[in-house]
Amino acid sequence: MRYSEDHKAQTHQRIIEEAARLFRRDGVGATGLQPLMKTLGLTHGGFYAHFKSKDELVETALRHSVEKLGASTRAIAEGEKPLATLIRQYLSSAHRANPGEGCPLPTMSAELGQRGEPSPTTDEMVRNRLASIEAGLGGDEGAADQSVLILSAMVGALLLSRSVSDSELSDRLLKTTRRLLIEQNTDEVAKQ
Known part of the structure; x- marks a missing residue:
């Protein structure tokens, strides 16, 4: 049975979206092609009608995540008190509990770095995030350096909060980092 080009494009998009979700949730190495395709009701062999390799899928899924992240960042930037809102x-706790729907940096950047396979797409994501944080700082002197510190603290705190079994410690990592970043980098009083 032959499928239309539209069907192939829809299937291709479904693979990208599910891979992006699983890579963010479980990591690249832990996400096998066969289980990925099975989740979508497709065969492992069908994967190669859409992608040449898993590496190509990783880069495509990461690009998809960057686009989604960019859209949410733009929405935050247009709102009131964008830096505090972003932080x-x-x-x-919602972002911590849903890694498959959140920022890929905590999961994927560590793994890609350990594999010795940094991604130009990760470079773009980090640069975009730094630019949005720097804009939230008002472009003051030292804002470029401060944006690096803020992004590093956010990614690190989220990663640590997901890695501990003690729920109180996990909450403390998020709350303390959130409070200190807001207090030290915005004029707004931190809200809990």
Whole structure:
């Protein structure tokens, strides 16, 4: 049975979206092609009708994540008190609990770096995130350096909060980092 080009494009998009979710949730190495395709009701062999390799899928899925992240970052930037909002949303219990729907940096950047396979797409994601944080700082002197510190603290706190079994410690990592980043980098009083 032959499928239309539209069907192939839809299937291709479904593979990208599911891979992006699983790579963020479980990591690249832990996400096998066969289980990925099975989740979608497709065969392992069908994967190669869409991608040449898993590496190509990783880069495509990461690009998809960057685009989704960019859209949410733009929405935050257009709102009131964008830096405080970004920090609150990033260091939230909802973001911690849903890695498959959140920022890929905590999961994927560590793994890609350990594999010795940094990604130009990760470079773009980090640069975009730094630019949005720097804009939230008002472009003051030292804002470029401060944006690096803020992004590093957010990614690190989220990663640590997901890695501990003690729920109180996990909450403390998020709340303390969130409070200190907001107090030290915005004019707003931290809200808990």
